[in-house]
Amino acid sequence: xxxxxxxxxxxxMAAAAVATGLxxxxxxxxxxxxxxxxxxxxxxxxxAIYRKRVGAPDGKxxxxxxxxxxxxxxxxxxxxxxxxxxxxxxxxxxxxxxxxDVWTMDHEGYGKSSRTSGNSNIASGVEDLKAAxxxxxxxxxxxxxxxxxxxxxALRVGxxxxxxxxxxxxxxxxxxxxxxxxxGTLNKRAEQAEFYRTHNRRPRDAGMLNSIFTRDKPDTTDxxxxxxxxxAELPFGDSVPAGTYMDMTINLPLVHPDRVTAPVLLISGQxxxxxxxxxxxxxxxxxxxGDKQLTIVPGAAHTLVSSKQRFAFWRIMKSWLEG
Numbered sequence: 001x002x003x004x005x006x007x008x009x010x011x012x013m014a015a016a017a018v019a020t021g022l023x024x025x026x027x028x029x030x031x032x033x034x035x036x037x038x039x040x041x042x043x044x045x046x047x048a049i050y051r052k053r054v055g056a057p058d059g060k061x062x063x064x065x066x067x068x069x070x071x072x073x074x075x076x077x078x079x080x081x082x083x084x085x086x087x088x089x090x091x092x093x094x095x096x097x098x099x100x101d102v103w104t105m106d107h108e109g110y111g112k113s114s115r116t117s118g119n120s121n122i123a124s125g126v127e128d129l130k131a132a133x134x135x136x137x138x139x140x141x142x143x144x145x146x147x148x149x150x151x152x153x154a155l156r157v158g159x160x161x162x163x164x165x166x167x168x169x170x171x172x173x174x175x176x177x178x179x180x181x182x183x184g185t186l187n188k189r190a191e192q193a194e195f196y197r198t199h200n201r202r203p204r205d206a207g208m209l210n211s212i213f214t215r216d217k218p219d220t221t222d223x224x225x226x227x228x229x230x231x232a233e234l235p236f237g238d239s240v241p242a243g244t245y246m247d248m249t250i251n252l253p254l255v256h257p258d259r260v261t262a263p264v265l266l267i268s269g270q271x272x273x274x275x276x277x278x279x280x281x282x283x284x285x286x287x288x289x290g291d292k293q294l295t296i297v298p299g300a301a302h303t304l305v306s307s308k309q310r311f312a313f314w315r316i317m318k319s320w321l322e323g
Contacts, residue, residue, distance in 0.1 A: 074111025
C-alpha cells in the first residue's frame with residue numbers, strides 16, 4: 001500500500017528556514033514530499049512505514065536516514081510532530097531539508113502497525129527494521145541507511161547493526177543504555193519486572209507520556225510540545241507493548257560493542273536517568289571503530305529530539321552524519 005501527499009509550502013516552509021539554515025526563498029520553493037508504506041513482517045503482521053524528502057523521487061538517490069522510536073510512543077509523534085503555526089519540531093522535516101531521504105516506522109504493536117499477541121521486544125524490533133529496510137531497498141535502490149534511535153530505539157538500532165552490518169551506515173544512539181548499571185530510571189522500573197515478564201502489554205496514559213519529558217528534569221521541553229505529543233499519541237490506545245521494558249530491566253546487555261563495527265555517535269542529555277556516565281563510557285571504550293563520538297548535551301534530559309535543546313542536538317547530529 002502506498003499513499004503520497006505533499007506538505008509544507010509557502011509560509012510554513014519559510015518559517016522552517018530559520019530552524020534549518022536554508023535561505024527563506026529556497027525553503028519556500030521546496031515542498032516536502034511524503035509517502036506511507038506497509039511492510040508485511042509475517043502473515044497478519046503489517047508494519048506502517050513513513051517517508052519524507054524534499055521533492056518527489058526523481059531517480060537521483062539521496063542518503064537514507066531512518067529514525068527508530070522508543071518504548072512508549074510510535075514513530076510520527078516522536079519524529080514528525082505537528083504543531084499548528086510551528087515548523088521547528090518535526091525531526092523528519094529538518095532532516096529532509098538537510099538532503100536526506102528520511103524514514104521512520106511504527107514497530108509491531110505500536111501506532112498504525114498490527115497489534116498482536118507479541119510483546120515487541122528488541123529482537124522483534126530488529127526484524128521490523130529488516131522488513132523496513134527491504135522496502136527501502138526496493139523503493140530507492142540504496143542498500144545502506146544511516147540510523148538514529150532514541151532510548152530503546154537506540155537498542156533496536158544497535159542490535160540491528162550487529163545482525164545486519166551490511167545494511168547500516170553511520171549510527172546515532174541517543175539515550176542509550178548498555179548494562180543498566182547505575183541507572184536510576186531502570187532501577188525504579190525493575191520494581192515492575194515481574195509484570196513485564198508476564199504481560200505482553202503495559203498501561204500507557206497521558207500522565208505516563210508526560211513523564212517521559214519531566215521525570216529526570218522538568219522544564220527541559222516546552223509544555224506545548226509535550227501536549228501536542230500526547231494528543232498525537234493517545235489515539236493509538238492506552239497501552240503499549242511491554243517487551244522493551246522487560247528487556248531493559250531483565251536482559252541487558254542487548255548490544256555488544258565489540259560486534260558493532262559501524263561509526264557510532266553516543267549522545268545523551270545532561271540529566272538523562274536511563275544510563276549512568278560510567279555505563280555509557282564503558283560501552284564507548286569497547287567500540288572497535290575509531291570513528292566514534294560521545295557527546296553530552298547540557299540542559300537536556302531523556303529526550304533530545306523535541307526538547308528545548310533540540311537545535312544543539314540537530315547541529316551535532318547533522319555534523320556527525322556528514323562524517
